[in-house]
Amino acid sequence: MTTNALETLLLPIASGALSWPATGALFLRAQEGWPLHAQVFPGLVCEQTFKPEFDSLQRAGINVRNEDSSTRYPLVLVLPPRQRDEARALFAHAIARTQPGGVVVACIANDEGAKSGESDLARIAGPLHVVSKNKCRVFWSAPLQGAADAALAAEWSTLDAPRPILDGRFTSRPGVFAWDRIDVASALLAAHLPTDLAGRGADLGAGYGYLATEVLARCANVIALDLYEAEARALDLARINLALAGLVTSASRAAVEFHWHDVAAGLPQRYDFIVTNPPFHAQVGADRPDIGRRFITAAAEALQPGGRLWLVANRHLPYEEVLNTSFGSTRTVAQQHGFKIIEAIKAMPAKLRAVKPFDKASLRNVSMHSRAR
Numbered sequence: 001m002t003t004n005a006l007e008t009l010l011l012p013i014a015s016g017a018l019s020w021p022a023t024g025a026l027f028l029r030a031q032e033g034w035p036l037h038a039q040v041f042p043g044l045v046c047e048q049t050f051k052p053e054f055d056s057l058q059r060a061g062i063n064v065r066n067e068d069s070s071t072r073y074p075l076v077l078v079l080p081p082r083q084r085d086e087a088r089a090l091f092a093h094a095i096a097r098t099q100p101g102g103v104v105v106a107c108i109a110n111d112e113g114a115k116s117g118e119s120d121l122a123r124i125a126g127p128l129h130v131v132s133k134n135k136c137r138v139f140w141s142a143p144l145q146g147a148a149d150a151a152l153a154a155e156w157s158t159l160d161a162p163r164p165i166l167d168g169r170f171t172s173r174p175g176v177f178a179w180d181r182i183d184v185a186s187a188l189l190a191a192h193l194p195t196d197l198a199g200r201g202a203d204l205g206a207g208y209g210y211l212a213t214e215v216l217a218r219c220a221n222v223i224a225l226d227l228y229e230a231e232a233r234a235l236d237l238a239r240i241n242l243a244l245a246g247l248v249t250s251a252s253r254a255a256v257e258f259h260w261h262d263v264a265a266g267l268p269q270r271y272d273f274i275v276t277n278p279p280f281h282a283q284v285g286a287d288r289p290d291i292g293r294r295f296i297t298a299a300a301e302a303l304q305p306g307g308r309l310w311l312v313a314n315r316h317l318p319y320e321e322v323l324n325t326s327f328g329s330t331r332t333v334a335q336q337h338g339f340k341i342i343e344a345i346k347a348m349p350a351k352l353r354a355v356k357p358f359d360k361a362s363l364r365n366v367s368m369h370s371r372a373r
Contacts (some may be wrong), residue, residue, distance in 0.1 A: 002109060004134035007035040009077055009107035010292040011131060011138055014039070018075070018103060019142065025075035026097055028090060030064065032056040045073070049232040052262045066260075072099045080117050085159040086175030089115075091121050092157035095147045105140040124153040162237060170241050172208050176234045176301050177279075182210055185339045186277045188313035192215035192341045197308070199272030200224040204263045204295055209238030211275055213245050216254055224255040226269060232260050264294040267302035274299045275310045280317055293322045300326035300346060307334055309344040 012018040024043015031053060036044075036059070046064040048054045057064040060189060076094045079195055080087040094104045106121055108114040114137035125141040126148035147153035157287050160174045165181070172179045179184075190211060198221035203212045206227035216222060217328075227236040227242075243246050243276075248256050261276075278295035280288060293366050300308045309327065313319055321331045328347025332340055 002136075003031075003033040003035065004287070004367055005079060005107050005109050005136050006031050006033045008103060008131075008134045008136040008138045009079060010035050010038075011133060012105060012129070015229055016131070017131075018105070021074040023074060025077060026071070026073040026076040028094055028097075030057055030077075030078045031079055032060050036060070036062065037266075044271070051230040051232070051260055054196065055262060057263070060178050065076065065287045069097075072097055072102070074099045074102040076102065077103045078104065080106055080108055081173045082112055082118065084113070084120075085116060086173075088120050088156040089158070089160040089174075090154045091124060092147070092159075095125060095144060095153055097155065098144050100145050103141050103143060105138065107136055107138040109136045111135070123200060124149050124156065156219055162240070169244075170210065170236055173233065173237065176231065176237060177207050179208070183207075183277065184337055185312045185314075186211050188334070188336055188339055189277060189310065189341055190218070193275065193310060194217055195358065197222060197273045197275075197310075200226075201273040201275065202226045202228060202267065202269070202271045202276060202302070204228050204267075204276035204299060205230070205278055206238050207234050207277075208256075209241035210255075211277065212238065213242060213247065215247075215275060216242075216245075216247050218254075220253075222254045224257075226257045226259060226271075228259045228261045228263050228267070230260070230262050233247075235260050249338075251351065263298050264291065266298050268323060269302065270304050272303050272304055273308045273310070274303060277312045280314060288318070292317060292319060296322050297326055298342075300344075303346040305346055305348045307346045308340075309346075311337055311342045311344065313342070314338060314339045321334075 013020055022039060027044060027046045030046030031046045046057050046062055047067055048057060048064055048068055052063055076098050078090060078094050080090055091337045098104055104125060107115040116136060118130060121139060124147045128139040128141055130137060132140045162171050165172045182195060195218050197219040202220055206212055206229045212225055212227050212325045216225060227238050235258055242256055276295055277294040279291045293311060315335055323344050327344035330342060330344040334341045334344055
């Protein structure tokens with residue numbers, strides 16, 4: 001989501017088309033940015049489940065929380081996600097959080113489904129006011145007395161609800177990364193993990209918990225595993241899924257902990273091994289290899305000397321330089337389906353200056369496949 005969308009979302013208030021309520025407003029999937037500080041918005045309450053954005057709002061001094069499904073407001077602002085079922089559920093949720101006589105305002109970039117989003121909100125809220133600016137579309141309801149189509153709103157409110165997937169092996173929900181399947185890259189990493197990973201480990205960007213369950217199933221000498229995930233909706237699913245797999249009981253071999261955390265901010269613990277399928281873009285948009293590079297440096301900072309990083313990434317992403325800089329040795333374990341599996345080992349103190357170059361020759365010795373992520 002861009003600052004353009006945030007600016008356009010607030011356009012009805014800035015232009016005087018809508019008045020800011022004296023009792024405040026709710027902002028769902030809130031985003032920090034200069035438009036929130038262009039004027040005073042007394043009583044603004046933001047909700048955000050994505051930790052980096054949550055932290056940005058909090059640092060800006062804005063009242064932000066994870067989720068609160070009870071309080072109703074005279075004005076509800078929404079920046080809908082791209083996934084349509086998730087967005088429809090959020091529209092239904094926004095109407096449910098609106099006081100009688102209140103208004104729902106939403107904004108979507110033109111290239112992220114603005115027309116579809118406008119059509120969807122109109123189906124459950126009735127006729128909308130619409131303004132286009134900044135390559136975005138902002139649309140808002142008339143004063144509401146509940147949903148214009150209550151039955152459809154009730155149906156949509158459950159569209160992103162957690163549900164069993166993969167014959168009940170996991171629980172997931174729309175909007176989470178690879179929500180209805182096992183991600184090809186994560187499956188490839190799991191298939192190549194060595195069984196001798198041991199001690200205390202971490203899964204960075206744990207999603208709904210697939211890779212963590214594979215680590216614990218394959219590696220008998222793991223005594224603790226910490227799951228780090230920036231999206232609270234995904235982390236809640238990971239808790240469910242590791243419980244379903246019997247991995248978080250008092251009798252479990254390994255201690256498992258869950259952290260709603262922005263890995264880019266660094267890790268609070270030291271580890272013997274780390275596994276990760278790092279994100280390579282923000283919530284939406286073009287490639288962001290800097291995010292993956294920061295996952296790699298955060299892993300290097302958190303690993304014990306001699307600790308091991310097992311990483312899967314799209315083959316084209318330029319991670320080799322940061323791997324060479326951050327680790328004592330690296331090797332490409334496999335390349336398949338457009339991905340590369342890399343093991344990197346943190347240098348022991350006596351070897352910190354003997355950094356082994358990335359083994360480019362290994363890239364020519366593994367089987368190559370053409371299907372990209």
